[in-house]
Amino acid sequence: MAAALAGCGVQVPTDPNGTLNRIQGGVLRAGASVDAGLVDVDDSAVSGPLPDLVNAFADRFDADxxxxxxxxxxxxxxxxxxxxxxxxxxxxxxxxxxDRAGVTRGYRNIPGAGGREIVLLVPLGENRLLSELELVLDEELSP
Structure with missing residues (x-):
């Protein structure tokens, strides 16, 4: 079946809503919930280890x-x-x-996590986006 899909130009995994295609060269719309040491907000500036990871992901796809x-x-x-x-x-x-969002694998080695297994969320069903995000997280967080 995979060979048949490959011949049709279908990418697996897929994003039913085309999220990854939309952000390429465009805008990645990111949400941040403040958590000291992981996500900090000062006025309108969002910073910390998790925003840094989001920025690295966005850079991979030439997105703001x-x-x-x-x-x-x-x-x-x-x-x-x-x-x-x-x-x-x-x-x-x-x-x-x-049950309401796609969830990455857990990552324990994020600076500021204090040993917690941190996940990131994406829209439910956007599996290509999730897969590409996990690839970037794996690269950025490898020892």
Missing amino acids: VEWTVGSEESLVTALENGSLDIVVGGITAETPWA
Whole structure:
């Protein structure tokens, strides 16, 4: 089946809503929930280890990052309605949002995580985006 799909030009995994294609050379709409040591906000500047990872991902696809700051709940709702492409914060592998968002593998070696297994969120079903994000996270966080 994979060979048949490859012959048709279908990329696996896919993004039903075309998120990764849209951000290439465009804008990555990122949501940030403040978590000391991982995500800091000073006026309109979003910084910290997780925003640095988002910026590295955006750089890979020649995208600018547009930040929205809010609570986890408001940011997950924005993922669901298509207003955001990625959400970061002190979200752990035990996240209650797993039924409402795509969740990366957990990463324990993020500076500022204090040993917590941190995950990032993307829109549910955008599997190509999720796969490419995990590739970048693996590269950026490798020892």
